[in-house]
Amino acid sequence: MPRFLRAAALAATAFALATAPALAQNYPNRPIRIIVPYGAGSAPDVIARTAAEELSPRLGQPVVVDNRLGAGGKIGTEIAARAGADGYTLLLGSKDTHGVMQHLYPGWDVDPVKDFAPISLLIRIQNAIVANPAVKASDMKELIALGKTENLNYGTPGVGTNLHLLAETLQLTYGLKLTHVPYKNFGEILPAAVRGDLSLVVLGVPPVVAFVRDGRLKALGVTGTARSPFLPDVPTFAERGVPGFEHGGWFALFAPAGTPSDALRRLNAEVVEMGKRASYRERVAKMFAEPATSSPAELAELVAAETARWGEVVRKAGIKVQ
Numbered sequence: 001m002p003r004f005l006r007a008a009a010l011a012a013t014a015f016a017l018a019t020a021p022a023l024a025q026n027y028p029n030r031p032i033r034i035i036v037p038y039g040a041g042s043a044p045d046v047i048a049r050t051a052a053e054e055l056s057p058r059l060g061q062p063v064v065v066d067n068r069l070g071a072g073g074k075i076g077t078e079i080a081a082r083a084g085a086d087g088y089t090l091l092l093g094s095k096d097t098h099g100v101m102q103h104l105y106p107g108w109d110v111d112p113v114k115d116f117a118p119i120s121l122l123i124r125i126q127n128a129i130v131a132n133p134a135v136k137a138s139d140m141k142e143l144i145a146l147g148k149t150e151n152l153n154y155g156t157p158g159v160g161t162n163l164h165l166l167a168e169t170l171q172l173t174y175g176l177k178l179t180h181v182p183y184k185n186f187g188e189i190l191p192a193a194v195r196g197d198l199s200l201v202v203l204g205v206p207p208v209v210a211f212v213r214d215g216r217l218k219a220l221g222v223t224g225t226a227r228s229p230f231l232p233d234v235p236t237f238a239e240r241g242v243p244g245f246e247h248g249g250w251f252a253l254f255a256p257a258g259t260p261s262d263a264l265r266r267l268n269a270e271v272v273e274m275g276k277r278a279s280y281r282e283r284v285a286k287m288f289a290e291p292a293t294s295s296p297a298e299l300a301e302l303v304a305a306e307t308a309r310w311g312e313v314v315r316k317a318g319i320k321v322q
Contacts, residue, residue, distance in 0.1 A: 094251050118296045125251075140221035153179040190207065
């Protein structure tokens with residue numbers, strides 16, 4: 001290598017080494033975007049915008065939401081995985097994007113484990129099974145008895161969602177006669193159950209609270225180790241003799257793999273601090289959800305567990321996305 005080129009290379013290397021700590025200390029120095037793989041106004045969108053508004057003052061930069069919906073969350077997840085690993089693009093991930101999706105698309109070139117760096121949990125949401133009042137069951141034990149003799153239809157936000165897999169797990173475990181009715185328009189599901197077009201609906205707790213409280217629908221059970229604080233009169237699955245369904249939904253922040261560790265540490269610290277603040281906890285409670293934060297290692301363990309659990313369900317149920 002010519003002497004002048006060697007000198008230039010050494011100078012560039014020295015400059016990079018000298019400025020790396022400064023760059024880390026100055027992070028962030030421009031806006032951060034959170035890719036939400038669902039539409040504006042959806043529950044994930046509201047969660048991301050709440051976090052963005054709470055984090056912006058702490059980070060000293062705007063945190064903006066970028067909705068990239070399509071294919072049940074697949075498109076937005078792909079965009080985030082291929083974004084620059086610089087700490088300025090994040091993904092609002094979930095059980096669907098980081099536990100289920102890779103099993104529904106065996107040839108998918110995105111690996112939610114290898115292609116993302118975990119930051120922290122944001123929110124946990126219990127799931128619920130609710131029914132039209134005419135359904136002759138008042139809890140999960142009675143539903144299982146009924147489902148062995150009668151063919152019941154149920155609605156979810158779509159094939160392969162974790163809510164669909166929850167119902168499939170029940171069906172596989174107890175030999176129920178359940179017919180899945182997937183909906184692309186989330187807002188149509190609960191009204192369909194009120195009309196009697198659906199016997200059952202499997203959803204997260206937040207959207208069903210108003211329907212249960214005013215008696216339009218009845219809740220048969222909630223997932224989780226304890227009752228939902230928003231539906232305190234509704235027993236958990238386990239309370240009615242249906243164990244193994246303590247898991248619910250969750251949302252978390254991820255960054256593309258290779259994002260600098262200093263940026264990941266800063267983001268995790270700010271999210272954990274956010275989770276302690278009354279302003280954030282009050283806003284989350286209004287969503288009928290529960291705030292939850294974690295270390296990156298704890299989130300990685302959760303993703304690994306979800307991947308193993310739902311891969312087995314997809315395989316046994318033979319679920320395929322057309």
